[in-house]
Amino acid sequence: MxxxxxxxxxxxxxxxxxxxxxxxxxxxxxxxxxxxxxxxxxxxxxxxxxxxxxxxxxxxxxxxxxxxxxxxxxxxxxxxxxxxxxxxxxxxxIIDDEPSIVIRNGVILDKSLKKARLHMDDVMMMLREQSIFSIQDVHYAVLETNGELSVMKKAAQQEPTKTDVNAPITEPIYMPSEIISDGKLVVKNMRELKLTEEWVMKKLKKKQINSIDEVFYAQIQTDGSLFVDKKSKE
CATH class of the missing domain: 1.20.1270 (Substrate Binding Domain Of Dnak; Chain:A; Domain 2)
Structure with a gap:
């Protein structure tokens, strides 16, 4: 034993x-x-x-x-x-799903909530976790693939930085979205933002980039400018 x-x-x-x-x-x-x-x-x-x-x-x-x-x-x-x-x-x-916009321009998107099987109680809880207690303060809210809620506050509710002091309040033109991923256009986002390939190429040429294949990641900013990260040459 x-x-x-x-x-x-x-x-x-x-x-x-x-x-x-x-x-x-x-x-x-x-x-x-x-x-x-x-x-x-x-x-x-x-x-x-x-x-x-x-x-x-x-x-x-x-x-x-x-x-x-x-x-x-x-x-x-x-x-x-x-x-x-x-x-x-x-x-x-298919594997990871994709982010869902549940609030756009301060308006709750009922269809997106139903698709995500999300109650407004859940949304409000996640907003309160980010110290947001009113829907009116939200410009965009995105339910991420990990179940977390990413929020863009309205311009008037955003915390000011040093450069924002005495600056006029303007609402963003676009929600920051990826336009190019790993050298390929993200057609779905471009369609939603009503952007064309010609517009993208024009922006890229201003940065001395002649082909979309040269870009690893590109994201449109709130003011319509384009953030671009080129592929590594290594």
Whole structure:
């Protein structure tokens, strides 16, 4: 009996140590996005990943190699899906969904709330967490893919900076939105903002950029200007 207990003790120590090492290595390979659980997909993946590791460490009736193979294969599946979503915006929407505008120009969008299965009580709670107690103070509110609410206050309610002192109050022309992602036009956003490819190219040429392929990321600003980050030449 004593020998059996000693065997189980050292077996559990060994399994736990190996499971810990495997989990650490695979988590590092998966990267920071996986660890931060930014979206529902990565949240579920993280839970399953930990469950498999727990089975591998604590269940003696589960063959260690079987659990290790399952853990490695799960990590590989996650990496493959992450790579595909990185290259395909359509697949990224399927996996991670996409942000939803729930308040635009101070107006609540009922259809967006219903689609997100969100109550106004939930919206108000998330607004209060950002010290906003009135819908009238909100210019835009976006429900992100991780379930959090991003809010752009109306210009009159925004905290002033040093450059804003004595500056006239003007409402933003655009909501900051991505126009180019990884060398490709984000057609959906351009359509919503009523922008054309010719307009984008005109803005890029002013920055000595002759092709959309040269741009890694471009975002339209509230005043209609364009923030551009070029691709690395390395």
């Amino acid at each position: 004593k020998e059996l207990m000693d065997f189980n003790f050292w077996e559990m120590i060994l399994r736990t140590t190996l499971a810990f090492a495997a989990l650490l290595i695979l988590a590092r390979i998966l990267g920071k996005k996986q660890l931060s659980q930014l979206t529902f997909f990565h949240y579920i993946t993280g839970i399953t990943f930990g469950s498999i590791a727990a089975e591998m460490a604590g269940q003696t009736d589960v063959p260690f190699m079987d659990a290790l193979i399952a853990l490695v294969w799960w990590a590989m599946l996650t990496l493959m899906l992450s790579y595909i979503s990185l290259k395909s915006s359509k697949f990224r929407v």
